[in-house]
Amino acid sequence: MALPQSLTRVTAELPFALRQDIEGYIRTLDAAQRDIYADAEVKTDEVPSEDFLFFAGIWRLWTQIDGQRWIVRNSLQIATEFGARGISAGGFSYSVGSDDVVGIRQLHDRYHDWLQRHEFEFLVQIHTPRALLEALRAQANAG
Amino acid sequence: MPVDVETLAMSLRSFVRRYKTQFQRLSDRKSQLLEIGALMIAAQHYDLCGYTVTLHNLRKGNIRVKLGTRGDPWNFSRFEAVGEYGSFEIHTNLPVTDALGTEGARYVADIVVVPAGAVPRSALGDGAKWLDLPNTDLVTFIEAKALVIYPMLIAQFIGIVHELKPEFLKGKRPPGFLAAKHFDPALVSLGYLHGTCKNIVGGFEGRKLYIRVVDEFDRAIAQLSRDGAVSPLAGGP
Numbered sequence: 001m002a003l004p005q006s007l008t009r010v011t012a013e014l015p016f017a018l019r020q021d022i023e024g025y026i027r028t029l030d031a032a033q034r035d036i037y038a039d040a041e042v043k044t045d046e047v048p049s050e051d052f053l054f055f056a057g058i059w060r061l062w063t064q065i066d067g068q069r070w071i072v073r074n075s076l077q078i079a080t081e082f083g084a085r086g087i088s089a090g091g092f093s094y095s096v097g098s099d100d101v102v103g104i105r106q107l108h109d110r111y112h113d114w115l116q117r118h119e120f121e122f123l124v125q126i127h128t129p130r131a132l133l134e135a136l137r138a139q140a141n142a143g
Numbered sequence: 144m145p146v147d148v149e150t151l152a153m154s155l156r157s158f159v160r161r162y163k164t165q166f167q168r169l170s171d172r173k174s175q176l177l178e179i180g181a182l183m184i185a186a187q188h189y190d191l192c193g194y195t196v197t198l199h200n201l202r203k204g205n206i207r208v209k210l211g212t213r214g215d216p217w218n219f220s221r222f223e224a225v226g227e228y229g230s231f232e233i234h235t236n237l238p239v240t241d242a243l244g245t246e247g248a249r250y251v252a253d254i255v256v257v258p259a260g261a262v263p264r265s266a267l268g269d270g271a272k273w274l275d276l277p278n279t280d281l282v283t284f285i286e287a288k289a290l291v292i293y294p295m296l297i298a299q300f301i302g303i304v305h306e307l308k309p310e311f312l313k314g315k316r317p318p319g320f321l322a323a324k325h326f327d328p329a330l331v332s333l334g335y336l337h338g339t340c341k342n343i344v345g346g347f348e349g350r351k352l353y354i355r356v357v358d359e360f361d362r363a364i365a366q367l368s369r370d371g372a373v374s375p376l377a378g379g380p
Contacts (some may be wrong), residue, residue: 013159015170021289028293030340054148058155065169067333069360071180078183078364082196082222085204089175095205100168107165114158118151127359128206 003027004050007057020062025060026053029129040133047136059123059132062111066124069108072101173316177287178235180364181254181331182208182222184357185233185285188374189224192324194231209236212251215273216262223259230324231282234258237262238275239284239310241306243346249275254285256325261315281307282317283325285376288332292358299306300330304354314351326376329355331363 003011004027011019026115029036030053037044072094079087094101115121122139126132159166172365202219209219222233237255242249261280263273283364284307286300304311311328336344336358344356355376357363363375 006148009152009160010155013156015167017173018166021173051148054152058151063333064173067361068169068172068176071176071333074364075176075179075183076189079198079206082186082198084198084201084206084220086207087179087208088202089179089208090172090210090280092172093205094179097327100172103165103168105160107169109156110162114155115376116152118146135182 003110004054022057022060024059029056036129040130042133042137062123065108065111069104072104177206177289178253181287182235185254186222188376190328191374194224194226196222217265232257232259239281240275240278242278242309252284253287257284283328285329292332292336297343304328305330311353327353327355329376331357331360333361355379
């Protein structure tokens with residue numbers, strides 16, 4: 001199945017590697033979605049497949065941003081425990097207040113705000129596609 | 144659905160356009176952050192196992208992490224772990240010869256544990272070039288991926304272990320390996336373990352495959368910075 005247009009409209013704006021990641025992930029989900037729906041006991045008339053894949057894309061983007069924030073924050077904490085002020089790798093520099101660390105936090109906060117503004121903050125608590133599907137059904141039922 | 148997906152998509156598209164530069168940075172630093180995180184997990188593993196872990200070769204107070212194949216290891220930082228069962232070093236992105244000694248066969252492992260002193264600490268004399276770590280000096284290693292752990296990724300990792308440390312796929316560890324509390328060759332991933340992989344990973348023990356798969360390691364690293372932490376690399380059959 002082709003990726004939902006709603007999703008590709010967004011991914012078209014992303015840098016190539018990030019776009020590849022998101023779209024590749026959604027294709028994997030697409031291939032496995034019959035099992036995911038069955039595991040979650042959700043029917044496609046409750047959560048249409050296109051909507052599930054679109055929200056999975058939004059969620060995947062969140063996990064990329066949130067994952068980097070976790071890694072940087074905790075890596076810096078561990079590095080500090082070992083006596084380093086920060087971490088440099090390639091052209092990037094990670095230390096308290098460095099442009100890269102501030103940039104990660106800002107993007108995290110902005111995307112979180114965006115999710116909140118559209119009442120999709122629950123996505124930040126999701127850990128699996130099945131949980132995402134269940135949450136989407138709950139939201140549809142609540143609506 | 145109570146929401147208009149098309150409107151939402153247009154809003155997110157505007158958001159991505161607005162913060163284009165930050166998304167570019169997000170994309171650019173993705174793999175390097177994984178390797179940094181994996182390095183920290185390895186260092187913390189030895190710390191939690193009772194080793195005295197210290198950092199060496201800092202640059203202006205910062206850890207300088209080697210990314211990719213370029214650069215000589217002595218120009219980058221390393222961790223040293225000293226314990227009852229020996230002294231070891233943790234490096235990033237070291238080329239390692241394969242287990243068979245095939246001419247020219249080198250694999251660059253993301254995180255590499257070696258006996259202390261196995262990697263030169265300064266440039267070699269007479270303009271000689273350091274090419275690789277002899278396989279016999281490779282204690283263990285980590286591969287870091289940003290992907291969901293799906294069967295083919297596990298198969299790829301098993302292939303790497305087969306080339307670098309095949310004994311771990313034959314139910315054998317080097318003498319003293321467990322006593323020294325080393326971790327088995329590990330695949331760490333930012334993604335979660337795909338449903339189809341759970342049985343595969345669950346079957347490692349019965350098949351005597353001494354390898355580790357750590358999913359969602361961004362969460363694992365968060366746990367490590369708390370009191371009473373347990374290394375996500377510890378354990379195994």
